[in-house]
Amino acid sequence: MEQEGQWVQAALGGDQRAFAHLVDAYKGPVYNVCYRMLGNPADAEDAAQETFIRIYTRLGLYDPQLKLSSWVLSVASHYCIDRLRRQHIKWLSLDDLPFGHQVEDREDLPEDLLLQDERRAQVQSLLQSLPAEYRMVIALRYWQDLSYEEIARAVGTTESAVKSRLHRAREMLAQQAIDRRMPIAQPEQAACHRKRVMTDVVF
Amino acid sequence: MSCSRWSEWMSLRLDGLLARDQEEALLAHLAACQACQQQWEAMSWASSLLTSEPVVKPPADFTAKVERRLRQRELLRGRLMGSLKVCVGSVSIWGSAAAIALVLLTTLWTPSLRAVTLHVGFPLLANSVSMLSIVTRAGIAGARALCTTSTALLLFGYICLALALVASWTRVVALCRGKLSTRPE
Numbered sequence: 471m472e473q474e475g476q477w478v479q480a481a482l483g484g485d486q487r488a489f490a491h492l493v494d495a496y497k498g499p500v501y502n503v504c505y506r507m508l509g510n511p512a513d514a515e516d517a518a519q520e521t522f523i524r525i526y527t528r529l530g531l532y533d534p535q536l537k538l539s540s541w542v543l544s545v546a547s548h549y550c551i552d553r554l555r556r557q558h559i560k561w562l563s564l565d566d567l568p569f570g571h572q573v574e575d576r577e578d579l580p581e582d583l584l585l586q587d588e589r590r591a592q593v594q595s596l597l598q599s600l601p602a603e604y605r606m607v608i609a610l611r612y613w614q615d616l617s618y619e620e621i622a623r624a625v626g627t628t629e630s631a632v633k634s635r636l637h638r639a640r641e642m643l644a645q646q647a648i649d650r651r652m653p654i655a656q657p658e659q660a661a662c663h664r665k666r667v668m669t670d671v672v673f
Numbered sequence: 674m675s676c677s678r679w680s681e682w683m684s685l686r687l688d689g690l691l692a693r694d695q696e697e698a699l700l701a702h703l704a705a706c707q708a709c710q711q712q713w714e715a716m717s718w719a720s721s722l723l724t725s726e727p728v729v730k731p732p733a734d735f736t737a738k739v740e741r742r743l744r745q746r747e748l749l750r751g752r753l754m755g756s757l758k759v760c761v762g763s764v765s766i767w768g769s770a771a772a773i774a775l776v777l778l779t780t781l782w783t784p785s786l787r788a789v790t791l792h793v794g795f796p797l798l799a800n801s802v803s804m805l806s807i808v809t810r811a812g813i814a815g816a817r818a819l820c821t822t823s824t825a826l827l828l829f830g831y832i833c834l835a836l837a838l839v840a841s842w843t844r845v846v847a848l849c850r851g852k853l854s855t856r857p858e
Contacts, residue, residue: 489743490739497731501729589722593726611688612723613728633685637681637685640719641712644715644719645715648711648712648715652718
């Protein structure tokens with residue numbers, strides 16, 4: 471944390487090497503959020519880079535009393551939602567999405583990689599069916615393992631709003647799964663608690 | 674309790690935020706309500722699908738790309754500031770030149786002010802030269818930031834014009850002074 475504070479101070483003084491350390495520390499969470507929000511690697515990379523440019527130019531607005539990770543994710547989430555609004559993104563139905571197209575052209579891949587591709591396509595298509603605000607809370611909950619309070623800080627809302635959005639998002643995902651007749655497993659198989667290990671950054 | 678309320682509890686259960694008694698109540702309701710049971714199965718299936726999807730990693734050269742983008746942005750910003758300086762410098766040169774020329778001509782044209790003008794004209798000229806020097810330096814700084822041949826040539830042209838202007842003022846003042854000194858009282 472102290473190290474991060476020093477990097478922030480140095481970056482505020484124009485030290486781009488110090489800022490590169492911050493990029494290294496947070497590129498994983500930021501890229502991941504952008505990928506889940508925008509749905510493809512090219513847009514995600516561009517958005518993540520632009521997020522860091524915004525962070526660099528607005529570093530003076532960062533309040534050191536807050537956790538840097540929350541502020542960084544807040545910039546990323548606002549940027550992604552703004553970008554989606556600007557693009558007037560078309561909310562695709564699951565039937566419109568190119569399910570498994572990437573897999574069809576890669577028959578030489580081992581079976582587990584094919585399954586992984588297929589699962590990723592399923593996840594992305596389900597996520598794209600959600601409104602941006604709901605998708606954001608899902609991304610922060612499932613892939614950043616943030617608490618309701620941390621999500622609320624990142625998206626600039628209240629904990630009860632986060633709880634409500636998560637609930638609505640899960641309802642919509644469940645409805646999509648039923649409508650598409652997806653192979654719904656037994657509830658006992660569902661993991662209720664996240665055990666994901668954060669390797670890129672310590673929150 | 675309505676099914677929508679049970680649905681909220683399902684979401685809380687997925688986050689591990691349901692108390693034991695609430696969880697027992699939910700399970701009892703699920704055993705009795707087929708619609709809620711179906712929703713719970715779908716919700717928990719979707720949740721486990723998301724859980725099983727790993728965190729994606731950015732490309733290996735991501736940080737280098739951000740650094741490159743930052744440098745490009747700084748360069749662009751420098752060029753914009755350079756353009757602004759050149760524009761402000763140009764306007765300042767011609768604006769100040771026009772103002773000084775107007776004052777000099779007006780006072781030289783007025784007989785009662787002519788003598789005063791010759792004494793005040795030189796300080797004014799000196800001031801204008803100082804001003805030219807300042808704005809020219811600003812322009813050169815701008816040109817350095819721009820780093821383009823065309824702008825450098827444009828700036829060179831402005832400087833030549835400014836020097837010609839100063840020379841012409843000096844000549845006009847010298848001529849007027851000579852005429853006044855040779856005129857009989």
